Amino acid sequence: MDEQEGEAALAALALQERTVRDLAWACFTPALLHLQQADLGTAAFPLTAARSAWLQALDRDPGPLRDWLQQRPATRLGVYFERLWQFFLHSDRDTELIASNLPVRAGGRTLGEFDCLYWCQQRQRAVHLELAVKFYLGLATATPSAGYSNGCDWFGPNTVDRLDRKLQRLLQHQTQLSQQPAAQPVLAALHAEKPLREARVAGCLFSPSAAVLPPPRGYNMALPLGRWLPLEEWRAECAGDWQIIPRLHWLAPLRASRHGQAGATLAATLEAHFREGGKPQLVAALDTHGNERSRCFVAADIWPDSRK
Template sequence: MDYVPPRMDWYYKHETHRGACMPQSDPPALLLKELRHPRVRDLFWACFSAPLMLNEQLPGVSAPVTNTAFTLSTQRQRWLQTLDTNPAPLLEHLEQNAATRLGLYFEALWHFFLAQDSEVDLLAHNLPVREGGRTLGEFDCIYYCHRRQQPVHLELAVKFYLQRRGGSSTWQDWLGPNSRDRLDLKLQRLLEHQSQLSRLPAGRAQLASIGIDDPLPEVEMKGYLFQHFREEGAGPPGFNPGRRLQQWCHHREVEALLAGSGEHHRILPRLQWLAPLFGPDSSASALEAGALLRRLSTHFAGPGSAQLVAAYDHKGIETRRFFVCSDQWPG
């Protein structure tokens, strides 16, 4: 039996819609000032910050798909503010879905939003697609959108890519901090494989088992792009013009990057890479430039991994973030 959604007549009186592929900017500063709980801020960033890439502006994609179409309505702002006051439901959800990897934490935030939001029904997530004992992939999220009266297959990704020093703006010159991941490979997998699972016979059969046929594919990639601090240029094709390129440097260049900044700093654990810092709580683990240099020197005395550093002003408001990589990166 096909999925039959409940009536949601109230929605059409309260919600407006903006096209999914209009350039969107970084998270609204006003709401960031209001939200204090770090998990609620991450939830806000995961679901309502501007996408990293605008899918319909990606060149050479044989099967284009849209970004998500969720707007930060007044109702959703109030929901986030209520959660900020009483985050227990979100914290309980995250505890039940404890994630040690950033991608899984990001997905768990999305699952909570889709399960709570009145506009949609979350029907399934992490739904595997198998054929002949082989796993072909999995559907990240299957939800029903009441506004569009349409089932949707949503693929999610949160990524951090650094432009190779002296590289071009093409996708293959944007690498993950570990230098093994590449933007071109990730986009190809998202757009050509993961988002197209519903076109495979095994994918259609799995969807039919939950009463879904022919869902609309969506892909949403969040994250940050980083450019060497001594280079300037545009982001890669399809990069959202409402987003700002961040910076990276080699360890030997940190003093030059910090020169005259007068900022405070925090080295961010991986699970704190999402929402920008904001407010007095940012002062925890504050490092002045000298302390940051000593901490990084100790870290890179061995084969240290790239470190993400947030810089913020005297009010605890993040002003920029940058990666510090080993002097051998990306080799």
């Protein structure tokens, strides 16, 4: 099953419970980036018939997933994404979750933490998995080279977060933690010495609607690029019902939402938000049943000039 077939199979499950849809999105949609580093794999688990049945059973009775999430409630999207993956690794028959968010300390300071350590039944090896979920807006800051944009062209809504900086930290620090001397006794205590190294970067890139910005090197071309628009441009095409997507709901598409409002009304809300210096907002176009048809970011008209 290729990535596009996998997405179609996931959509065909028609999951109703939001947290279960988020779980399915986190673990079974295609990765955002193919990471280029020796001895670093991309965590990828196929959506098998058994896993599809597991998701559908959870959709009927989401209690185990809800209980898991309530043990450590997440207020940040990245932590929520990690918790979903940890639940999957804890539950799947082919994996055993050894530890999660496990700190490594030396000399009174924390060097980092393992997002996930798990045992892979098929490979009969421990695996160190680092996770990230990112939503970046593109800004052409330099001339693309060889058909690719640069990592410094993709910014988070707060403009401090940037793709090249995130990848540098992920590849040079986070995924290297198991190589640190201070990590060796931590791994030995868990019988997880010399783990394989994996990473998974999920999310979406939103290209500017007024310019052609190619994706960065390593982008998964099986995924479509999203788009972002200045408020005035979005206002001209915002017919129908729309909704601002709360940050913790950015993963799976909205379903049966009751919070839609007319585009003109939402435009007035966004205008007031941006007048106070607010960040770009992710919004969804809804059909008559409250299901998400599409999504895009809307930013202040001066947002590129006001980034820090």
